[in-house]
Amino acid sequence: MQTLFDENGLLNIADIVTNHPSYKAIMEDGIVTDGELKAQAEATIASLKKLQSLCNEEQQNAILEAISEMSVLFAAYHNYELQDLCR
């Protein structure tokens, strides 16, 4: 079973992504097409809906919190980078 963190405590997400069948299929020819992008967006939504249906309210809140924190970090980091460029 793949774990979210490796033996050094580092987030394992890059390995999970590069070994994921969806990523492998998209990157097989080295080109990302409109169709592949749309299909991946739909697969993401379907996966989130499935996750929601499997979880109770407490679990849903925990997942929402984790996704929110990560999204906030991603958005804030890119604003920080833009800020740095404008200095």
Next chain:
Amino acid sequence: MGTFNTKTTLAASPSLIPAIADRICHDFALEGYEINRDNLMSGGIDISVTKGGFFKAVLGMKTALKITLVPENNAIGFEAGVGIFGQQAIPTVIMLFFAWPVLLTQIWGLIQQSNLDDKALAAAQAVIAGNNGYSRPNTGSATQSTTYGAARFCTNCGAQLPADARFCSNCGCPLN
């Protein structure tokens, strides 16, 4: 000190940049790190320092301690942060990766815990202080090269060369 890097200005002539880069490469190579060195258009030098098992690969690219030395008026800008090993030109792919800020935070934490940024800065300061017991190889007509692990560098222009090179493919100087 930046959020994800150590940044400072060293009060020294920019002409010391190649010697400082030599020393940093030398010190890390002695500890088994892989070194990648790139000359910048600005006259500065980028050094990537990595080691298997310590730094993490992200989307197939190895992360590294990236040290940048750039001329700043009559001083030297020193920056040590997390970079991509041997792929300085395409960090954008990583930057757009959703989890990159998390990984950046974790990898930078490891670098700081191990004082790798301080080690690079100390090497730079030692060269500037001139009390390092290390002298930059003569860059006159008898040009030499420096070998760090599997890599070899021309000490005249700093270009990275194959280990068996006899002449620098960048400046044409013979290598000893």
